[in-house]
Structures are given as C-alpha cells and as structure tokens.
Amino acid sequence: MKKWIAILLSASMLAAMLAGCNGGGKQGVGGSGRELAPEQVYRTLYSSESSTLNYLYSTTEVDMSTGVNGTMTLYSSDHYGILQPNGATGYEVSDDGLTWTFHIREGQRWYDYQGNDKGPVTAHDWVAALRWCIEAANDSGNSDSCFPIKNAEAYYNQTSAVLSGQTPATSLTLEDVGVRAEDDYTLVFELEHATPYFLSILEFGSYFATSQACLDEFGERFATDNEYMWYCGPYIMDQFEPQEIHHYVKNENWWNADHVYITEIESKYNAEAGTLQPTMFLQGEVNETGVSADLLSEWQNDPEKAKMITTTRVQTNYSYFWGFNFEPRVTDTDHNDEINAKWTIAVNNENFRKSIFHGMDRKRALGVSYPTNADELMINSLVPPGFVAHNGRDYTEYGNLAALMKDDYFDENKAKEYRDKAMEEMRPLLQAKGYDFPIEIVTQYNGSSDWGQECMVIKQQLETLLGSDYITVTILNFGSSGFLAGTRRCGNYCIQKLNGGADYMDPETWTFITEPGNNYCFAYDTMEKYEVNTKTAETLAIADEFFTMQDAAKAERLDIDRRYELFADAEAFYIDHAMMIPYRCTGGGYVATTLDPFESPYSSCGWTYLSYVNQHIYTTAMSQEMFDARLTEWEKERAAAGKAAGK
Amino acid sequence: MLRYSLNRLLRSLLTLIIIIAVVFSLLRLMPIEGYFDNFDKMSPTQIQNKLTLMGLNDPLYKQLGRFIWRLIHGDLGTSTRYRVGVPITGILGKKILISFRFGILAMAVSLPLGMLLGVAMARGKGKLADKLGNAYIVFIQAVPNAVYFLFIQLYGAMLIRCSMLYKASDLRTAILPILSLALPSIAGYAMWLRRYMVDETNKDYIKLARAKGVPESVIWRRHVFRNSVVPMVQLIPGSILMTISGSIYVESLYSIPGMGGLLVDVIKRQDNNMVQALVILYSIMGILGLLLGDILMGIVDPRISFVKKEGSR
Numbered sequence: 001m002k003k004w005i006a007i008l009l010s011a012s013m014l015a016a017m018l019a020g021c022n023g024g025g026k027q028g029v030g031g032s033g034r035e036l037a038p039e040q041v042y043r044t045l046y047s048s049e050s051s052t053l054n055y056l057y058s059t060t061e062v063d064m065s066t067g068v069n070g071t072m073t074l075y076s077s078d079h080y081g082i083l084q085p086n087g088a089t090g091y092e093v094s095d096d097g098l099t100w101t102f103h104i105r106e107g108q109r110w111y112d113y114q115g116n117d118k119g120p121v122t123a124h125d126w127v128a129a130l131r132w133c134i135e136a137a138n139d140s141g142n143s144d145s146c147f148p149i150k151n152a153e154a155y156y157n158q159t160s161a162v163l164s165g166q167t168p169a170t171s172l173t174l175e176d177v178g179v180r181a182e183d184d185y186t187l188v189f190e191l192e193h194a195t196p197y198f199l200s201i202l203e204f205g206s207y208f209a210t211s212q213a214c215l216d217e218f219g220e221r222f223a224t225d226n227e228y229m230w231y232c233g234p235y236i237m238d239q240f241e242p243q244e245i246h247h248y249v250k251n252e253n254w255w256n257a258d259h260v261y262i263t264e265i266e267s268k269y270n271a272e273a274g275t276l277q278p279t280m281f282l283q284g285e286v287n288e289t290g291v292s293a294d295l296l297s298e299w300q301n302d303p304e305k306a307k308m309i310t311t312t313r314v315q316t317n318y319s320y321f322w323g324f325n326f327e328p329r330v331t332d333t334d335h336n337d338e339i340n341a342k343w344t345i346a347v348n349n350e351n352f353r354k355s356i357f358h359g360m361d362r363k364r365a366l367g368v369s370y371p372t373n374a375d376e377l378m379i380n381s382l383v384p385p386g387f388v389a390h391n392g393r394d395y396t397e398y399g400n401l402a403a404l405m406k407d408d409y410f411d412e413n414k415a416k417e418y419r420d421k422a423m424e425e426m427r428p429l430l431q432a433k434g435y436d437f438p439i440e441i442v443t444q445y446n447g448s449s450d451w452g453q454e455c456m457v458i459k460q461q462l463e464t465l466l467g468s469d470y471i472t473v474t475i476l477n478f479g480s481s482g483f484l485a486g487t488r489r490c491g492n493y494c495i496q497k498l499n500g501g502a503d504y505m506d507p508e509t510w511t512f513i514t515e516p517g518n519n520y521c522f523a524y525d526t527m528e529k530y531e532v533n534t535k536t537a538e539t540l541a542i543a544d545e546f547f548t549m550q551d552a553a554k555a556e557r558l559d560i561d562r563r564y565e566l567f568a569d570a571e572a573f574y575i576d577h578a579m580m581i582p583y584r585c586t587g588g589g590y591v592a593t594t595l596d597p598f599e600s601p602y603s604s605c606g607w608t609y610l611s612y613v614n615q616h617i618y619t620t621a622m623s624q625e626m627f628d629a630r631l632t633e634w635e636k637e638r639a640a641a642g643k644a645a646g647k
Numbered sequence: 648m649l650r651y652s653l654n655r656l657l658r659s660l661l662t663l664i665i666i667i668a669v670v671f672s673l674l675r676l677m678p679i680e681g682y683f684d685n686f687d688k689m690s691p692t693q694i695q696n697k698l699t700l701m702g703l704n705d706p707l708y709k710q711l712g713r714f715i716w717r718l719i720h721g722d723l724g725t726s727t728r729y730r731v732g733v734p735i736t737g738i739l740g741k742k743i744l745i746s747f748r749f750g751i752l753a754m755a756v757s758l759p760l761g762m763l764l765g766v767a768m769a770r771g772k773g774k775l776a777d778k779l780g781n782a783y784i785v786f787i788q789a790v791p792n793a794v795y796f797l798f799i800q801l802y803g804a805m806l807i808r809c810s811m812l813y814k815a816s817d818l819r820t821a822i823l824p825i826l827s828l829a830l831p832s833i834a835g836y837a838m839w840l841r842r843y844m845v846d847e848t849n850k851d852y853i854k855l856a857r858a859k860g861v862p863e864s865v866i867w868r869r870h871v872f873r874n875s876v877v878p879m880v881q882l883i884p885g886s887i888l889m890t891i892s893g894s895i896y897v898e899s900l901y902s903i904p905g906m907g908g909l910l911v912d913v914i915k916r917q918d919n920n921m922v923q924a925l926v927i928l929y930s931i932m933g934i935l936g937l938l939l940g941d942i943l944m945g946i947v948d949p950r951i952s953f954v955k956k957e958g959s960r
C-alpha cells in the first residue's frame with residue numbers, strides 16, 4: 001500500500017513541478033507571470049566560507065550546499081515540504097515500526113568533479129555514510145542523527161571509549177549496527193524503537209549517499225576540496241576556490257535532471273556581501289539580495305526599486321522566545337549580587353512572570369526589524385504553527401495548545417493585575433533580604449543593531465506600562481564574540497531572546513530547549529553552580545509536572561494523534577505558567593530576487609532547502625504583489641498536497 | 648656585519664620562541680564552546696571526542712612540546728576549524744602569493760609616486776604643489792578609507808566598465824584594488840619624505856653648500872634627497888615582506904582570496920593551529936623586516952657601522 005502511495009506522490013510531485021515550471025501553460029513564463037531569463041545561470045555572493053565540504057562531518061549550513069546539491073538523500077522535501085522519493089523509489093515499514101526497507105533507484109552513477117564516471121550508486125553507499133558517521137575517530141557532528149538505528153549509539157560509545165584510551169563496555173562490530181544492504185538496490189534500517197519521524201531524519205548529512213570507494217581513495221582528505229569527493233546529485237561542483245568561488249554545473253545524468261532548470265551556479269565570496277549585494281543586484285551582477293532594515297525605506301520610496309522588493313516566506317525551522325533565567329548569574333554590572341538575589345525572588349513568582357508575559361508587546365518589538373509583517377512572524381507557541389501536521393491537522397491545533405493560539409498574549413490590564421499581586425507577594429521576601437522594588441531585569445544582546453533596538457523598545461514599553469518602581473530593564477551589549485557562551489549558557493542574564501532549531505519533523509525535536517540539563521533557562525532541579533537551589537518548591541513542582549507530561553508524550557510512538565496531543569498539552573502547560581514567552585519564527589525579511597521562492601524546496605529540518613532543483617531564473621525581480629499572490633496559491637496547494645500525503 | 652646579523656638572528660629566535668609559547672598558552676584558555684558549531688545539541692561524549700582528537704585533553708606542556716617538535720620538522724599541522732583537515736602550508740601558500748602580488752604591485756605604484764610627490768612638495772614648500780600635496784595627504788588621513796574605497800569600487804567599476812569584484816581572468820579588475828592599496832601609501836611616502844627633506848634643507852651643511860655656490864639641483868639630488876631617503880630605506884624591506892599580510896578591507900571588498908583578515912577570522916573561529924602558524928609567520932616577517940632594514944640602511948648610508956669603532960662608547 002505504502003509503495004502505491006509513494007508512486008502516487010511521485011506522480012503528483014512531477015505534476016506540480018511541471019505546473020510550477022510553466023505557470024499554467026504559457027511557455028517561458030513562471031507562476032508569478034514573469035518571463036524566464038534566457039540564461040539560467042544563478043549568480044550570488046556569499047560572505048561566510050565553508051570550513052569543509054564534508055557533509056558527513058559538518059552540521060553547519062554554509063558547509064552543506066555541496067552535499068545537498070552534489071549527492072542524494074533517500075527522500076527529500078519538495079516545494080510544499082512533502083517528503084518525496086529521491087535516491088530511493090519507495091519504502092516499506094514493518095508493523096512494529098522497527099524495520100524500514102528502502103528500494104534504491106537503479107541506473108544512478110557516481111562522477112568526479114570533471115564528470116568522469118566512477119561507478120553505480122547502490123544501497124551500499126548509504127551503509128558507508130552511516131558507518132563513517134558513527135566511528136568516533138571521524139568526529140562527525142552528525143553521529144547523533146544515526147542513533148535511532150539499532151546499536152548505532154552503542155557502537156559510537158564503544159569507539160569513543162577506545163579513542164579516549166578506556167576499555168569499551170561493548171564489543172560490537174559494524175555488522176551489528178542496524179543498517180545493511182540486502183542487495184545492491186535494497187537498503188534496510190533496523191531501529192532501536194519505533195520512530196515516527198524517521199523519514200524526516202533522512203535529510204541529514206549522515207544519510208547522504210557516499211561511495212565507500214571514494215572514502216577509501218581520499219581517506220582523511222575526503223571532501224576537503226571538490227576534487228576529493230564524488231557526485232551523484234543534481235549538480236557537480238567543478239570549481240572550489242575558498243574565499244573566491246564555488247561553481248556548480250548541472251549533472252545531466254541525474255535521475256530528475258529534467259527538473260533542474262538552473263544549469264550553472266556561480267557563488268562568489270565577498271566578506272562585504274551584505275553591503276555590495278544590493279548594488280550588484282541593481283546592476284544585474286547577482287540574482288538575489290537581502291534588503292536590510294536600514295535600506296528598506298530608501299528602496300520603498302523609490303518607485304523602481306519598490307517593485308523589486310518583497311518579504312520572504314515565513315519559515316518554521318527556528319523558534320525564538322524570551323527566556324526567564326531560573327539560575328541567574330549576572331556578572332556584567334557593578335552590583336551583580338543584588339541583581340541576582342532580587343531576580344531569583346522575582347523569577348520564582350508566577351505572578352511576576354505573568355506580568356512580564358502579558359506586559360510585553362511582542363508585535364511592537366518585532367516591528368523594529370519587520371515593519372510590515374510582524375503579525376505573520378509572531379507565534380504563541382514554542383513549536384511554530386505549520387511546522388508539523390498529521391492528517392491535515394496542524395500540531396498547534398491539538399490539545400490545550402489550540403486555545404493559546406487565538407489571541408496575542410499582550411494584555412495591559414492583565415499585566416497590571418499580575419503586577420499588583422506580584423508586588424504584594426514579593427515585597428516581604430525582598431525586604432527580608434534587605435532589598436526592595438524595582439526588580440532590575442538584565443537582558444543581553446550580541447551587538448546587532450536590530451536586536452539592540454528591539455531590547456530598547458521592550459525596555460521603554462515594559463517600564464512605561466508596569467512602572468519603573470516595579471521593574472527597570474538594563475540592556476547590555478555583550479558583543480558577538482563568544483556571545484552564547486558568555487550569556488545564555490552561563491546564565492549571565494535575567495531575560496533574553498533565545499532560539500532553537502528543529503532537527504526532525506516532530507514536536508519532540510524542540511524538547512532539548514526545556515528538558516532537564518538544558519542550558520537555556522535552567523528550570524530544573526540542579527545545584528551545579530550555587531550552594532542554594534535558586535528554584536523554589538513551587539517552580540520545581542511546575543517543572544516536574546511538565547517533565548512528566550513531556551515524557552509521556554515521548555513514550556507514545558505509534559499513535560501520532562495522541563502523541564501530538566500529549567506534546568501540545570505539555571507545551572501549553574509550560575506556557576500557561578509563563579515559564580517562557582514564545583516570540584517569533586524565522587523568515588519574513590526583505591529581499592530582491594529574480595528567483596521564485598515558491599519553487600524552492602521547503603523544509604523545516606534537514607538541508608534540502610539549500611537545493612536548487614526545480615528553480616528558475618526570471619528576467620525581472622519578484623514584487624510584493626506577485627509574492628502575495630503566489631503565497632496564497634502555494635498555501636492552498638500545500639494544504640491539498642499535505643492532505644493527500646497524510647501529513 | 649655577519650657577526651651582527653647572526654647575533655640579531657639568535658636574539659630574534661629567542662623572541663620567537665617566547666611569542667609562540669605565550670600565544671600557544673593563551674589559546675588554550677579560550678572557552679571550549681568555540682571549537683564546536685553545534686555545542687548545544689552535542690552529548691558530553693561527542694564533546695570529549697573532539698577535544699581528544701584535537702589534542703586538547705593533554706597537559707599543556709605536552710601539547711606545546713608536540714607543537715614545537717612538529718614545527719622543527721616543518722609541519723604546521725592541519726586546520727581544525729577554518730578548512731577542516733587541510734594542511735596549513737597549502738592554505739597559506741596560495742593566499743600569501745595572491746596578497747604578495749597585489750601588495751608588491753601597489754608598492755611599485757605608490758613608492759615612486761609617493762617619493763615624486765614628496766620631492767615636489769619639499770622643493771615647492773609653501774607653493775601650489777605643496778598645498779595640493781598637503782590637501783591630498785590630509786584627505787587620505789582624515790577620511791576613513793572605507794568611504795573612498797567604496798566610492799572607488801562603485802564608480803571606478805562603472806568608469807572602466809568591469810566587474811566590481813576581482814576576477815583572475817580579467818586584468819582590468821585588478822586596477823581598482825591596486826589603486827585602493829596604493830593611495831594611502833602614496834600619502835604616507837610623500838608626507839615622510841617631504842618632512843625629512845625640509846628638515847635636511849635647514850641644516851648647516853646645506854646652507855654652506857649654497858654659500859659656496861653649489862648648484863641647487865646638485866644640492867637637492869646629492870645632499871638633501873640622499874640623506875632624507877635613509878630613514879625611509881629602513882622601512883622598505885619590512886613593507887615588502889608585510890605585503891603578504893594583505894589588506895583586510897580591500898581584499899574583502901574586491902573578493903580577493905588573500906591573507907587580509909585571515910588572522911582575525913581564524914581567531915574568531917578558534918582554529919588554534921592556524922592562529923599559531925600565522926603568529927609565527929608574522930613574527931618572522933616582522934623580525935626579518937627590521938633586520939634587513941637595518942642592513943640596508945648601513946649599505947645606503949656609509950656613516951652607519953655595525954661594529955664598535957675605536958674610541959666609541
């Protein structure tokens with residue numbers, strides 16, 4: 001049955017791609033009504049150089065483009081975010097959800113950077129990739145994405161013990177790890193336990209096809225240069241000059257080459273790309289540019305340039321929130337002890353947290369960077385709406401979370417009510433320690449002017465609303481160097497804008513932010529840094545109940561509706577107690593582009609969004625009107641595609 | 648002179664060893680988070696594995712000893728963060744050549760032009776040439792170079808109808824970065840030469856030469872210029888050698904894959920091996936530049952001697 005579903009999905013993907021290509025039938029015109037450029041060469045600037053091309057090793061965006069465009073995953077997201085067959089043609093899952101069998105696409109070949117044939121792509125290539133990643137000596141950042149595979153984590157720990165000169169607790173061989181090629185075109189994964197989101201993990205580097213012959217030939221130099229790797233994906237990287245140029249040419253022999261419209265990609269390095277790219281876009285030297293907030297008004301006021309700018313699509317791969325620090329260790333003022341002592345009392349008072357929760361005008365703060373589309377970006381949950389759905393029902397529509405999604409949390413009256421209660425409850429506690437109001441709230445930012453302005457808006461707005469006799473906000477510019485290590489991870493703040501990214505398509509992917517041991521807000525029972533626990537019994541009771549709810553959700557592995565409901569209830573409980581303030585998802589910035597962003601792969605995890613498959617270059621830039629029309633169309637199509645795919 | 652040079656070299660070697668040891672030790676004080684791209688999601692085992700593979704779990708003296716041993720064998724190691732696993736000599740080799748080529752061309756433009764301007768200003772002190780030269784120098788010194796570099800790039804590219812970015816295959820695209828590199832140096836050479844020459848003209852022996860009726864052209868050429876150029880000569884070897892360090896801003900603007908900004912970049916990325924290699928390289932260049940400058944000055948000015956003369960203190 002699943003095979004048939006896979007075939008139907010493939011057919012729908014191809015149909016959708018063709019529709020996207022022809023824009024409703026007219027030759028050479030895209031969905032946005034623009035004409036196709038005669039030369040389909042994508043030119044861009046980049047300001048941050050890859051430290052490696054090794055997609056098995058790296059976990060950073062700048063390093064992954066070569067892997068995404070040069071090799072193949074088994075399944076990858078299409079432009080609606082639906083996983084579609086790529087290196088595989090289909091798969092089956094056992095009833096217990098533990099065995100996944102993939103049928104590898106036949107007729108695919110490996111090529112070197114000059115296009116020389118290096119042999120067939122087979123199931124063994126995925127086995128080689130995974131085995132490389134779980135060998136501790138290879139120092140792969142992707143090893144943990146292999147751990148759902150049976151014995152992968154145990155094997156990794158075993159090789160880690162050997163690496164550090166200890167005696168390993170196990171004596172596993174690679175054959176004991178749950179990945180094998182039954183024949184050249186049948187790949188089998190055995191999992192530790194049922195993993196409903198396993199298909200979405202396949203978009204990570206450890207699941208990119210990699211020839212063992214290639215690994216053997218290049219050894220330690222594998223993928224340190226374009227010459228030291230082989231290609232089987234839509235593009236071949238024929239030129240790689242670090243801090244100069246990345247150049248790709250289309251791989252005409254790739255199975256889906258008919259849907260690769262951009263024939264060349266020329267990416268030039270420039271450390272000042274952000275400054276130069278807008279001018280170069282106007283001169284036709286690059287196909288895309290970001291338009292920063294300081295340039296925005298100039299472009300909007302110029303009739304010609306105004307037609308060239310548009311907002312970008314909202315992305316759900318990152319979630320931003322304002323974190324309350326439950327273990328304050330502020331070190332950057334001249335009265336740290338007082339700040340930490342007062343904040344410890346404040347953060348443990350739920351009414352105090354709620355006064356900030358309802359008092360913060362998030363929309364106004366977002367307006368600093370997103371003057372026209374703050375509404376679209378603001379979210380009321382940690383897991384962004386649209387991130388994951390089941391049978392057409394979005395995760396945020398499940399359980400108690402659904403009720404929280406309706407209105408903005410900002411409510412002046414509520415905020416003042418909670419303030420009055422908090423003042424009554426906290427004053428005796430503060431006075432007992434020799435302090436009094438106002439509570440000084442230290443927040444740090446990394447030197448970014450937008451972030452600094454955001455903090456300033458929040459300071460003015462909160463102090464005006466709640467009164468500077470209740471709180472004062474102190475904004476500190478920590479600078480960008482070592483920012484996270486010096487602020488969030490060591491608790492050097494009271495409230496701070498924090499964020500986290502998704503690794504796979506399931507609400508569980510965000511739990512690293514809140515689970516015990518996290519270095520975000522420290523809302524769990526620990527006395528690592530202080531002799532006295534900075535959390536009160538009341539706070540710990542909330543945290544413990546939340547952890548119990550979250551664990552129950554994690555344990556539900558087969559009934560997805562129930563799983564989502566449990567996760568949604570846990571998240572709603574956490575937000576309801578104002579343990580954090582959800583803020584925004586990503587995207588939404590301003591760009592000028594001759595591409596059509598709705599043709600590009602859409603995925604909230606993995607790296608497929610870096611792919612250039614299915615995209616065209618147009619003669620003119622996309623305007624906001626075109627974007628809005630395409631967005632409406634895309635949202636409808638995506639909902640239909642999601643329903644058809646059972647998402 | 649040989650003994651003097653050997654003595655200086657030995658003292659320089661000692662300085663170099665101290666620099667290496669200090670930099671090496673300071674780098675080990677950096678927070679370990681900087682060695683990871685995905686620190687928040689890594690398990691303690693993953694973190695320890697990387698530190699072990701980088702040799703950072705060994706005692707400091709062992710790490711330093713291993714580094715010096717490799718260095719003696721000409722091995723600078725591989726990059727750990729900037730270009731993972733790539734030999735440092737390979738990375739630096741390419742970049743040094745590019746920066747050196749641009750630097751030396753810029754110097755070839757700026758040195759003669761700067762000197763000509765300096766001579767013209769000194770000879771026409773207080774006249775139009777001097778005033779124009781001073782205006783140019785003040786402009787270059789006062790206006791942040793980022794401003795006129797951007798201006799040159801934007802309008803220069805339009806004027807000569809070439810790409811705003813450097814392309815090795817199109818020589819025209821090298822004109823603007825060379826010009827940008829040369830402009831501040833021209834001002835520097837002109838300013839110092841003018842100053843030395845004006846100082847020299849006020850000395851008694853020049854007044855005596857004039858009184859004796861020595862022709863002005865001879866006074867300027869043989870006496871004023873020759874004596875004024877001596878302190879500048881000392882800086883030339885260092886300037887040539889330091890061209891390999893590139894220019895942070897010009898290289899960034901024109902996408903020139905040279906050495907400019909590399910040290911800052913690798914410090915930010917906590918690529919210890921790269922930082923150590925660059926510190927050694929720049930230290931050697933600095934030390935050699937000073938030594939060669941002193942030697943060259945001795946050659947140009949016969950009054951300078953490297954040995955103690957009888958009766959000298």
